[in-house]
Amino acid sequence: MSRILCISRHSPYQTSSACDALDAVLAAGAFDQEVSLLLMNEGVWQAIKNQQASLLGRTGIGKKMAALPLFGVKQVYIHTPSLTQRGLTRDSLHLDAVQLVTNNEVRTLIQQHDQLLSF
Amino acid sequence: MSTLHTVNKSPFENNSLTSCLQLCSGEDSILLIEDGTYGGCESSPCREPLTRLMEDGINVYVLENDASARGLHTFLQGVELVDYPGFVKLSCTHQCIQSWY
């Protein structure tokens, strides 16, 4: 088993990147790998409340995010400086079980994993 | 444990390099590829943090093929050029590779 960290840095709808990252994380979870997701930079927009993706004909992200624990995804990390820079706080997020991390903690996280998936 | 960071966007229009620089430390290296090579220019918006990291011992490389294609040789400052075989070697000497795009 390898420890996989998926780093997702793009906003939820403009490209397929956010969705692709979530699919990869869910696949890793289904494959019994120890996988975690880190949202940073524009990626933090994926986690905010009150999104209505159906207005854009996209339904995936919220459902996929909700499925993360069911697929055994170990942890969702959110890069605090990216949140702060966008005027967001923990209260802005629709996920409860997230862990906010600093730059230093992200460095440690990367070191604790065997493989990085960059999205 | 070290990370190779590849960056393929120009810092003149994108924050990928800035974000990458915030996470670089220790034995990490940075490789600028594609439009990321513009970030190695003397006029780079990231020049200050880049210089600081280089002083701290972080190696900053530019993919020669991509810099040459863009006519950047006379504008690059303080960075080391590598070819594709060098890119491969960097991928092997670092434990993981984070792509900033």
Place this chain on the structure above:
Amino acid sequence: MPMKFTVVILGAPEGSLSSRSALEFCHALLEQNHQIERLFFYADGVHNASSLIAPPQDEADLPASWSQLINEYKLDAVVCIAAALKRGILDHNEQTRYEKNAANLGACFSLSGLGQLIAASSVSDRTITFGS
């Protein structure tokens, strides 16, 4: 020491440089006797597996170059099936299943799921992504 790589390609042959960068990287990798556990074409990268791309003669034909590399080194080249179907890259099975009028997946590629990325990555020394 030779290492095992999983290479993820996210960019289309046209409109992005990531496919070309990945191809050059793979050539250098194999010339240094490293192994490619799997090429995984995902997101817009699936377009590299189309057999219907016809670039002008004086421009690089990336899908043809990928096929050449894959055949020469007998590489395992997997195209994410979900990403491919959304973008109109089909093999004969999918053509029949969805009742479409053509199949265009290059002969040296295979359609499969994201599990193939995870499986390859978990046995590789390195995973490298070429983003678009």
